[in-house]
Structure formats: C-alpha cells, structure tokens
Amino acid sequence: MAAWPDRRILEMTSASVPIIQAPMAGSGGVDLAIGAIRGGGVGSLPCALVAPDAIAGQVEAVRAAVDGPVNLNFFCHTLPDAVDDSAWVAALAPYYAELGVGRPAVPPPVRAPFDAVRCAVVEAVRPEIVSFHFGLPDPALLARVKATGARVWSSATTVAEARWLAERGVDAVIAQGFEAGGHSGRFLPVPVGTEMGLFALLPQIVDGVDVPVIAAGGIADARGVVAALALGASAVQVGTAYLLTPESSANVTHRKLLQGPEAEVTRFTNLFTGRLARGLPNRLMEELGPVSDTAPAFPYASNALASLRTEAEKQGSSAFTSMWSGQGAPLAKPMSAEELTRSLAVGALAIMAGMHRETIDA
Amino acid sequence: MAAWPDRRILEMTSASVPIIQAPMAGSGGVDLAIGAIRGGGVGSLPCALVAPDAIAGQVEAVRAAVDGPVNLNFFCHTLPDAVDDSAWVAALAPYYAELGVGRPAVPPPVRAPFDAVRCAVVEAVRPEIVSFHFGLPDPALLARVKATGARVWSSATTVAEARWLAERGVDAVIAQGFEAGGHSGRFLPVPVGTEMGLFALLPQIVDGVDVPVIAAGGIADARGVVAALALGASAVQVGTAYLLTPESSANVTHRKLLQGPEAEVTRFTNLFTGRLARGLPNRLMEELGPVSDTAPAFPYASNALASLRTEAEKQGSSAFTSMWSGQGAPLAKPMSAEELTRSLAVGALAIMAGMHRETIDA
Numbered sequence: 001m002a003a004w005p006d007r008r009i010l011e012m013t014s015a016s017v018p019i020i021q022a023p024m025a026g027s028g029g030v031d032l033a034i035g036a037i038r039g040g041g042v043g044s045l046p047c048a049l050v051a052p053d054a055i056a057g058q059v060e061a062v063r064a065a066v067d068g069p070v071n072l073n074f075f076c077h078t079l080p081d082a083v084d085d086s087a088w089v090a091a092l093a094p095y096y097a098e099l100g101v102g103r104p105a106v107p108p109p110v111r112a113p114f115d116a117v118r119c120a121v122v123e124a125v126r127p128e129i130v131s132f133h134f135g136l137p138d139p140a141l142l143a144r145v146k147a148t149g150a151r152v153w154s155s156a157t158t159v160a161e162a163r164w165l166a167e168r169g170v171d172a173v174i175a176q177g178f179e180a181g182g183h184s185g186r187f188l189p190v191p192v193g194t195e196m197g198l199f200a201l202l203p204q205i206v207d208g209v210d211v212p213v214i215a216a217g218g219i220a221d222a223r224g225v226v227a228a229l230a231l232g233a234s235a236v237q238v239g240t241a242y243l244l245t246p247e248s249s250a251n252v253t254h255r256k257l258l259q260g261p262e263a264e265v266t267r268f269t270n271l272f273t274g275r276l277a278r279g280l281p282n283r284l285m286e287e288l289g290p291v292s293d294t295a296p297a298f299p300y301a302s303n304a305l306a307s308l309r310t311e312a313e314k315q316g317s318s319a320f321t322s323m324w325s326g327q328g329a330p331l332a333k334p335m336s337a338e339e340l341t342r343s344l345a346v347g348a349l350a351i352m353a354g355m356h357r358e359t360i361d362a
Numbered sequence: 363m364a365a366w367p368d369r370r371i372l373e374m375t376s377a378s379v380p381i382i383q384a385p386m387a388g389s390g391g392v393d394l395a396i397g398a399i400r401g402g403g404v405g406s407l408p409c410a411l412v413a414p415d416a417i418a419g420q421v422e423a424v425r426a427a428v429d430g431p432v433n434l435n436f437f438c439h440t441l442p443d444a445v446d447d448s449a450w451v452a453a454l455a456p457y458y459a460e461l462g463v464g465r466p467a468v469p470p471p472v473r474a475p476f477d478a479v480r481c482a483v484v485e486a487v488r489p490e491i492v493s494f495h496f497g498l499p500d501p502a503l504l505a506r507v508k509a510t511g512a513r514v515w516s517s518a519t520t521v522a523e524a525r526w527l528a529e530r531g532v533d534a535v536i537a538q539g540f541e542a543g544g545h546s547g548r549f550l551p552v553p554v555g556t557e558m559g560l561f562a563l564l565p566q567i568v569d570g571v572d573v574p575v576i577a578a579g580g581i582a583d584a585r586g587v588v589a590a591l592a593l594g595a596s597a598v599q600v601g602t603a604y605l606l607t608p609e610s611s612a613n614v615t616h617r618k619l620l621q622g623p624e625a626e627v628t629r630f631t632n633l634f635t636g637r638l639a640r641g642l643p644n645r646l647m648e649e650l651g652p653v654s655d656t657a658p659a660f661p662y663a664s665n666a667l668a669s670l671r672t673e674a675e676k677q678g679s680s681a682f683t684s685m686w687s688g689q690g691a692p693l694a695k696p697m698s699a700e701e702l703t704r705s706l707a708v709g710a711l712a713i714m715a716g717m718h719r720e721t722i723d724a
Contacts, residue, residue, distance in 0.1 A: 005717045159626055159692075179559040193652065194627050197541040197559030199589065200580035200689030204626070207693075218562035227561065227589035230713060264521055264566070265556050290555065327562030330521075331569075351592060355367045356718040 005352075008212040009235035012151055012171060013069040013128060016040035017345035019225070020214060021337065022239030023073030023131065024182060024248070024324070025049045025111065030061045031247035032337050037068035039341025042129065042235075044071040048111040052118050059125040071129035071153075072122060074114035076137050076187070077275075077298055085296040089304050091288060095320070101307040108306045111273065111299035113137075119144050129153060135187035136168055155185030155216070158196060159208045164188060166209040174237055175205040177217030181240045181266070181326035183277040199231070206232030220328035222347025226355075229348070238344065240325050241332035245340055253316070254280075254323045255334075263329035272305065272322035274298035283319035367714075370574040371534060371597035374513055375431040375490060378402035379707035381587070382576060383699065384601030385435030385493065386544060386610070386686070387411045387473065392423045393609035394699050399430035401703025404491065404597075406433040410473040414480050421487040433491035433515075434484060436476035438499050438549070439637075439660055447658040451666050453650060457682070463669040470668045473635065473661035475499075481506050491515060497549035498530055517547030517578070520558060521570045526550060528571040536599055537567040539579030543602045543628070543688035545639040561593070568594030582690035584709025588717075591710070600706065602687050603694035607702055615678070616642075616685045617696075625691035634667065634684035636660035645681035 004010060009018055021028070021036030023046035033043030043066075045058050055072065062070055089103055096102055112118075114137045122130055122145055130145050131153040137145070145152060151171040156162035162173045176185050177198025184195075198217045206213050215228035216237040228236045243250040243258060250258075257263060257280050268276045269290040275298035281290070284305075288294070295301040308320040335343065366372060371380055383390070383398030385408035395405030405428075407420050417434065424432055451465055458464055474480075476499045484492055484507055492507050493515040499507070507514060513533040518524035524535045538547050539560025546557075560579045568575050577590035578599040590598045605612040605620060612620075619625060619642050630638045631652040637660035643652070646667075650656070657663040670682040697705065 177559055177561060179562045190627070191629075193629050196689055197539055197580055198561040199539060199559060199586065200541045200693070203583065203585050204692050218559055221565065223565050223593050224561065226592035226717075229717065230588035230592055231585050265552070267553075267555050327558055330566050331562070352714075352717045355588075355591065355714045 005229055006212070006234040009172060009214065012212070013042050015042050015069050017341065018229070018235035019341050019344050020044065020071070020235055020237040021242050021341065022216065022237045023047075023071065024239055024243070027243055027248050027250050027324070029249060030058050032242060032245065033062050033070065034065045035245065035247045035337025036242070036341050037062070037066045037070070038338040040345060041341040042069045042071050044073055044131070046073050047118065048073070048075040049109065051109070052121050055118070055121045056125050059127060069128040071131050072125075072127045073131045073133065074118060074137075075111055076132045076134045077111075077113050079113060080297045080300070083296045083300045085300060085304055087294045088296050088301065091292070091294045092304055092308065095308050099308055099311045101311045103304050104307045107303040110302060114141065116141065122150065123148050126150065131174070133183060133185045136165065136170070139168075142168070153214065156205060157184055157186045157201070158188065158190060159201070159204045161186070161188050162205040162209050162213075166211055170211060172212045172214055172234070173205060173209055174214045174216050175202045175233070177201050177215075178278075179218030179327040180216050181278050181329075182324040183273070183275055184268070186276070198228075202228065202231040202233060218326055218328040220326070220331035222344050222351055224328065224331070225344050225348035226351045229352075240329050241340055242337060243325075244332050244334040245337040247337045251313070251318075251321075253318045254321075257318075257323060258325055258329045258332070259334070263325055266325050266327055266329070269322075270295050270301065272302060274301035277322065277324060278326060280323040280325050282321065282323060367591055368574070368596040371576065374533060374574070375404050377404050377431050379703065380591070380597035381703050381706050382406065382433070382597055382599040383604055383703065384578065384599045385409075385433065386601055386605070389605055389610050389612050389686070391611060392420050394604060394607065395424050395432065396427045397607065397609045397699025398604070398703050399424070399428045399432070400700040402707060403703040404431045404433050406435055406493070408435050409480065410435070410437040411471065413471070414483050417480070417483045418487050421489060431490040433493050434487075434489045435493045435495065436480060436499075437473055438494045438496045438516075439473075439475050441475060442659045442662070445658045445662045447662060447666055449656045450658050450663060453654070453656045454666055454670065457670050461670055461673045463673045465666050466669045469665040472664060476503065478503065484512065485510050488512065493536070495545060495547045498527065498532070501530075504530070515576065518567060519546055519548040520550065520552060520563070521566045523548070523550050524567040524571050524575075528573055532573060534574045534576055534596070535567060535571055536576045536578050537564045537595070539563050539577075540640075541580030541689040542578050543640050543691075544686040545635070545637055546630070548638070560590075564590065564593040564595060580688055580690040582688070582693035584706050584713055586690065586693070587706050587710035588713045591714075598706075602691050603702055604699060605687075606694050606696040607699040609699045613675070613680075613683070615680045616683075619680075619685060620687055620691045620694070621696070625687055628687050628689055628691070631684075632657050632663065634664060636663035639684065639686060640688060642685040642687045644683065644685060
C-alpha cells in the first residue's frame, strides 16, 4: 500500500488520511464532522457561533456515531468594549425601508471569543484537537487547553504569524493562503495589499517553523492535495468543497452559485462581520463596496444586518447573506462528506503514483 | 531514468526539462538565456525595452553559444496617443528639488508594443517560441508570427483570459498567479481585489483550455515545480530566482534585498510604469502609496522618473528604482542560471520519486 510522504499529522491525530475538514461557523456541524471522520480525516466542529452549553452535546453526537479525531475550533478575537454602529445603521437605512424591517430589536448571538467558560467545555469533552483562528487565547487559557492533552493548531497568513504561533507552542501551523474562503485568520497587522498566495506562503512557513504545517486555501480536489504535500505540507484543510456536501448547512442559493460561473470571482469583504472574509459577491457587497469603513468592528457588523438577512432569505434572496467561498470553488464537486474525504485521499495517492513513472527516455 | 509526467511542452520546444526562464525586461538578456538553455530549459529574451534592430544580434549571440529553444517575449499594449503627465511631474517635484535634477529633457525609450517592425525581426530570426504579455497582437501580426513556425504563448491571470487566448490559437497558456513578480499580464478588465492565487488559478485554467499550461508566480524552488506539475501544469516559468544568478543584470541592492527579510513582503505598484507590477517596496512606493491615480498610463510613468532614478542610483539608492520580485523570493538561492535550471529539474524529479514510496502500512 502506498504511504503518505509525511506522517506527522496522521500520527498526531490518528487520522488515516491527511485531510482536515475545515471548521466553518454557520455551515459546518455534527453531520459534516461525522462524514469527514468516516472518510478517514479529521472532523471539525466550529464553535464560534455555538452556545458553550451546546458544544458538549455536539461532541457526544459525533462520538456516538464514529470513532476518530475531533477538532473544536474557536475564534480568539477580543470583543470591543462599546461599539457605535450608528454609521452602519445609517448606511443600511435604505434597505430597512425597502424590506420593511427595522434594525433587530434583539441582536442575534455574535461570534464569541474563546474564554474560561469554553475552556471548561474543552476540559470536560477532551477533543483530540483544539484549533484557533485570529491567533491564540491568553497564555493561562492556552496552558489549560494543552493540559487536557489536546493538540493545538492555529492559522497563519504570513511567515511572521507562523513564527509567532510556533514560539507560543502550537503543535501545528495552518498556512492559510489568501485563496481561502471565510475569515482570513490574520492577527498581526500588515498593510492591505500584502496578502500571500498559498503557493509562496506554504513553503516559506514550512521552512520557517519546526512544527508540521497544514495547508489551507484553494484546495478543493486531489491535485491540490498533492501540490500542498509537494510544497511541504503534512496535511491539508479543505473548506469550500465540503460546503457542497449534503452534510453542510449551506443554503440552496449558496450551493447553486458555488457550482456556477459566479464562483470564478470571489472577494474579501468586511461587511458581514467587520473583519475580512472571502466570499461570493452579492448585492450588499456590490452596492456598498466589499470593504467599508462604515462596518463596525468584528464581530458586530452582523448585528444590524440580521433582520435584513432574515427577511431577504424569506423572499429567496441572498442580497444580505454572507456566502463564503474560497478561490477553489470551481474545482469542487458535490458528493457526501465521507466520499469527498476519501476521494481527495485516493485521488492524491493515484496522482503521486502517476507522477513517478520509471521509463527509458529516448 | 525518471520521466516527466507531462511531455507536451518538452515536445513543443525540444527543451529537456520543463523549466522556462522568464523574460524579465530590464534584468534578463543574452547571458541569462544561454544559461537557462545550457541547463536544459527554455531561454527567454525580453524584447520590450530592446531596440528592434538589436534583437537579431541577441538571438545570434545566444545561438552562437548554445543550441536550444529561444523565446522572444513582447508586450502587446496599445500606446496611448497623448499622455498628460503634468500631475505626475507635480507629484515628483519635491524629489526633483531634493536631488537637484529636472524631469528628463529627452525621455528614455519606453516599453514598446509588438508591431510590424518587430514582427519582421521575428520573421528574420525565427525563434522557437514567441511569447506575449498583455494579450495578443492584432490578428494579422499574430498570423505572421505563426507562419514562421514559432509557437505562440501568452499569459492569463484569470480563467476568462485563458479561454480568450485559447480561442485565438495560442499553443500554450502561461497561468500567471498574482504571486508573480513584475508586470501582471492582466488584459481583460476585472475589479481590483479579484486577483487569483496560482494554487486556485492553475488547475482551473488547466480544466478550462485544451492547450498545455505553463505555471508562473511564486515558483522559486524544486518544491514549487512539483506542486505546479501536480496541479496540471506542463511546465513552469521561473523569474525571481533567476534574478539572483550572476547572468541577470539585477543591481547589487536589488539582489541584497531579495535575499533579506525585506523580500517577505512584496506589493503591486503602478508607479514605475503606469501598470500594476509586483516588487519590493521602496521609498517612492512608501511615500506616494504603491498605487496612485497620478501615475500616467502605461508605459509613460517611467519617463518622468528616469532622471530621479539615474541620480539616486549614482548615490547608491534604490528610492526611485523598480525592484521587481515575486512572493517566492525567500525560496530562491543564488547560483548560476545553468545550475538553477538543472537543480530545479533534478530536485523536482527527486521529490516526485520520494512522494511515491511503496511501503507496507502497519
């Protein structure tokens, strides 16, 4: 049987294939994680939008269905003390009028940062992996997570971020190319316009840190898996392709656009949360511009949008809905999460075998 | 002996390794092309800044030194009729005062588009390959080039551009990821902020056209060669790594910065020519901002800068000099052009062999 060239993440996680199903807050959950684990990969549960007391139940549901590595993913932002979103509400006023709604009376739950309550959940459920986005929690919380035996991963969008994470003891770095859908994990400020593509970022992070590196961004088929391994990755994290599986909660419009010509163009936008995330363009992005200073700080931009989103979705419109997508969407094909995980792995092994044909050159 | 997985570009060019030395106007030339061909790759002569009557001599010099595939590269922009660069000159006025120079009395030669005179040179010297940047010349000129037997290549930065080129009969498409140094080949307008990384762009172009695809952007070591082949490329085009060879005409400062921490951050700028190109930040980019509406249309931004550049370089400063670099610069190591070409190929074959180890999984 053919071996994977780098077994470090396989040994760290007990996964049988080097495929991490990306945590996708709002689109992933129990069913998706079960499918990925059944396919031999790592199943991830996004926790940023889940109430702390619901996380344990999700982990139990996964474990009742399948044995394998579970990754709990948390965001590490700092919630701003007070947010004035009056300019944002003013910018949205024409839409409130058009749809006949006001700004939400009771704001919906916002993306919550990792904290002591969530840390206690990790201590109780003891997931195999805890991954973070936007850096790492404070050292005391990080020490508690590590004391559970969980392996700690976090995302880097630059070599400097990868070094920062490695110095603080992560067990693996996720090299997130700017091709990735959803939120950029960027947490050390750099000028706009210096985003790095995975092709250049990945080998530089591999060279820059001693821990294994997981490649993310633009990987949606078996070719991408092999390319990432060639550039030095020990495993890959795949997001957008899993949106097309029946186990994701992506809505019908989102799925349709991901499989159409619209998916050839994706953009970073801060309109939906206040922080840059890559997605398919929609009416809000086109009319306000995809990046606006008017949107309040992360994660509060979502508050004033919630009533517009709900009302528009009732009418079958995605005009106010974030539809995250990486640049690899046109490479993805719909199938079950288990089949996707398995086919990425089987396909990658076949490509690697085919790339090394011993022949006599004439 | 191990074979390359895809031999289409090798058969098209008679190169023995799938490495194209990128044409780099201002930094490449006869010596660099000779070295690349001696290493088994394709040697490219950038012609945009070369007087038409000097091109034949360059080709003769290459052919006198080595047998192998020669690529003549031309730009396909349209020269604007009249350019008012008064705003640009005004923006540069403080620098003229500081350096004690005026705007150039006689502007230097600008990057010239492919035209009938240059086409006649192609007909006379009959290079194996003619590659274009910024699209293709008009159909009559393109037909004359093809009638010489030269294979025609051009760069695509989107799948739409690749299809456009394939429909017009190119023999290969160069998939140029946004990681690439120097001028983006973009020629069909798309919104800023929709640039594609090579990791996602390359397989989508491979899927979108029937001709072989050459990968460019961020490839500076053997890992990148393998990754590009895995994503479906038939060959790779490497630029920045060749800047470090003794055969390039990159200056001392440029070489030093390419090998230092500065090369971790590159940016697109339009200040030096009027069109977006990726390079190392310098004083002009920092003080005016890397992208400015004040810079006149391509290629005329370079005119008013010429005297500043000359005077600053006399003082050992690169404050007004474009220093192109791709995002892969930190991956490159200085060596001769022949050795670089050979080591990219030998290293890639070794990686491919290593990725396919038949073992018994315990």
